[in-house]
Amino acid sequence: MINKRLLIKHLLAHNDENSFYDKKRKIDIGQKEGKAKFLKHVCALSNSNPKNNSYMVIGVEDDDNAIIGVDFFDDSKIQNLINAYLTNPPIVQYENIPFPHLPNNKVVGLVTIRPNEGLTSLRKNIWKYYGGSVFFRDGSMSMPKVFDIEITDVNSKIVAAIEKNAQNNIEHTLDGVFDFMNSRSDYNAQYKVFKEYFVVCWAGQKKLVKDDIYYSRVDIELINERVRLFFSALDEVSIRIDENQFKIIEYVNLGLQGTNRYYPLEETLIRFEDNAQYNIETTLLFEPPKFDKKILHHIYNTNNAILNKLKKGMTLTPAEESDLKNLPETYLICYLNHFENAINKLIEAKTLIKNYDQDTYRLYKETIRILRKVRYN
DSSP states (O other): OBOHHHHHHHHHTTOSOBTTEEEESOOOTTSHHHHHHHHHHHHHHHHHOTTSOEEEEESBOTTTOOBOOEEOOOOTTHHHHHHHHEESOOEEEEEEEOOTTSOTTEEEEEEEEEOOSSOOEESSOBTTBOTTOEEEEETTEEEEEOTTOOOOOOSHHHHHHHHHHTBOOHHHHHHHHHHHHHHTGGGTOEEEEETTTEEEEEEEEEEEETTEEEEEEEEEEEGGGTEEEEEEEEEEEEEEEOSSEEEEEEEEEEOSTTOOEEEEEEEEEEEEOTTSOEEEEEEEOOOOOOOOHHHHHHHHHHHHHHHHHHHTTOOOOHHHHHHHHHHHHHHHHHHHTTOTTHHHHHHHHHHHHHHHOHHHHHHHHHHHHHHHHHHHO
């Protein structure tokens, strides 16, 4: 089993990007341009490596390979994006890899691209790229190529050697367990061994609601691969464990005017097999809450008025300050209730909120994460 932290270190040791490895300071697949560039790189790496995995490392400075990290990204629906825009799509997995020197809310993103046989191409137009375009890696660049280019296998031995050198061992596993237990001792850190091989560590702030137990500020890590599987600072989750699986159900707190309640958002199920294999399955559970359209129209117009004041640099009243805290969530609720333009308003609000108040901006990012999961599904 590959230790993903070691794998990233070995990839960075190559220093320069190449035909099987790309690095980025960050990606933004919430915007059309960022989405198009991400798809271009996935397409190029898949076509340039027909017989081996290729990788993208996210959260690394381009000039000196400094690991700066990015926000935790738990978009389990990223494969849906790939399938929607690429013909003959590869299998793409995005994993969050913790590093000891990074703050607890920062990780390194590792994108693993497993190709299918044949060419991968854009299925339809996106941004400035046309449907039918085919991309290959030319050194560190992802470039368009003609269809009749010969596909060659030049990287399999190199990638195999890198992956072999990143294999896990008992020392790495034990170090990982102790690192986790020490760093999350504030929230009753625990571990569980599955099938005499896999070690899962987890911690969270416990909350009892009637007879049900929920956890907030949850951190879960599959130690064998050093992959952070789930992290939530704002939402609450339930956890169920037996001898064969680890199940997490994530809830989202939504409501209007003090009527908030918890709605199941997504179930993540980690199944451990007897043959030293595991599978992670995610199922979207979310059913959008419905609210009175008259109330939503009033809230929608209030949000628009607040945005206009922020654009003009005007001072908000105490009541508007309070409404601003709820603005990302209420725009989301409006969108889920068929206010189609609310999504454009939410995107427009990003820079305004970021420049105005960082606490509200953290709530904004959480709202976008929920929206992304629902839309990709």
